[in-house]
Amino acid sequence: MFRRLEAAGTGAAPGRTVRISVDGGAIECREGDSVAAALLAAGMPACRDTAVSGTPRGPFCMMGVCYDCLVGIDGRANQQACMTRVREGMAVVRQTGAREVSA
C-alpha cells in the first residue's frame, strides 16, 4: 500500500540505510525515517493492538496527536512511532494491549 518516494519514481534521493529490528526480525530503513514511516514502508501497517478491544491499529496522523502508532522501543513501552526517528540497532516491538506500570 505504501511506497517510498524514490520507488514511486519521484526522483527523490534515497538516504543512507539504517537497520532496526522489529519483534526480533531485521528491517532496513532510511536515515531520517520515523519508526512509523519505516514500518509502513516495510509493509507492517498494524503496529499495535488496542488496550480495550485488542483491535489492530497503525499510524494514522503521522504527527503525534492520535496515539495510534504506539510501539515499544528499546525496552520502553508506548512510544509514538511517528515521533521517533530510526537509529542503527534500534529494537522495536509490537505493542499489544496496555503497557505495564511498574509498582
Add this chain to the structure above:
Amino acid sequence: MAAAHHPEFDVAIVGGGLVGSSLAYGLRDGAESIAVLDEGDVALRASRGNFGLVWLQSKGFGMGAYSRWTLGSTRLWPRLAARLLDETGIDVALEQKGGLTPLMGDYEIEARLAWVNKLMAQPGVEPYEWKLLDHHQAASLVPGLGPDVTGAIWTPHDGIVNPLKLLRAFHTAFERSGVRYLPHHGVTRITQAGGVFSLETPKGTIRARKIVLASGLRNGELGEQVGLHLPMAPQRGQIIVLERTRPLHATPMVTLRQNDEGSWLVGDSQEDAGYADHVTTLPVLATLADRAVRTLPALKEVRAVRAWSALRVRAQDGFPVYEQSASHPGAFIVTCHSGVTLAATHALTLAPMIAAGALAPELDTFSTRRFHVQKT
C-alpha cells in the same frame, strides 16, 4: 417548528446532564410522558468533565444531612448499576471497594483528622466506618504508594464509576423507553398558566404539566422565573489524563484513580475562576502532577495525553438544593455538586417524590430558604 408536533408532556426536564438524566430515568415509572430539554455541544457540561467518584468521605461538613443523603446514594448505587446493565447492556464500571484520601506529613494528617472528627460529630450524620491508615496500611491498598504519603483516610463506602458510560447508559435507556431527548432546546422563558408550563426554546415552545430544573449552572437564572432564588457559585476543576496502562488494582484516591479502560485521571483542582472553563493553567496542572507522582512514583514514566477544565455546578454553600416552587407548584429545582455520587438516589429516591408531586420533609434542609436567612 418541530415543537408544534410535541404533545403536552407529563414532565419536562430542563437539562440533559447527569442530574437531569438520572431524574428522567427514575421518573419513568411515575410519569406518562417525559421530555428532556438540553442545549447543544457548546454548553457548560460538568457531566462530561468530571472525575467519576462515587464518594462519601468528604461530604457534609457544615450540613450533616448531606452526609446521610450521600451515604444513602452509595448504598443505592449497586442497584442503579445493575438496572442500567440489565436494561441497556452498558456496564458503567461501578467499583465500590473503598476509597482513600492520601495525606502527606503530620500537618495534613492532623488537620484532616480534626476535620473528619468534626464532620462525624455533627447532628444528622449517620455514623459510618472510617479509619486513619498509616503508610504501611495504605500501601497495602495502593501498590507502589510513595513514601511521602504518610497516612490516608479510608472508608469502605467510596468508589468509582465511568461517568461517560453512565451518561450514555441513561440516554440509551431513554431511546428504548420513549423518553424524548431534545437537544438544541435551550429554555429561555418559563411561564405557567392553568396548571401547564410553557417552556420557550429556539425550536418552539414545549408544554408540560410538571417541570424539573436541572440545567446545571443555569439553574440560578431559570429558578428566578419560577420564584426560586438560588445563588450559584461555579468552581473550576482541572484534570490530567494519562495513557492507558494495565490495571494496577490500586484503591481509588480522591485525586488519583485508574479508569476501567486503563487511563489514569489526575485531579482535580478547586478554583474560583468564574466561568472560564476554556483554559487549563500550568501552575495548577503542575501541582496536580507533582502530587500524583509523589503519591504513585511509578506514574512518572506514564505519558500525559491531555488535560481539561470543567466547572462544578455549585450552589453558593456547596450543598445540594431540592425544592418545589411555592409560587409555581409543579416546578422542581435540583442542583448539586456531586451529580455522579448522587445519581443513584436521584434516580431511585428523588424521582419518585417528584412523580408523586411532593418532596419528603427530610429534604426541607436542602431548600433555597437557607440562603435567605436574615443575617444581622
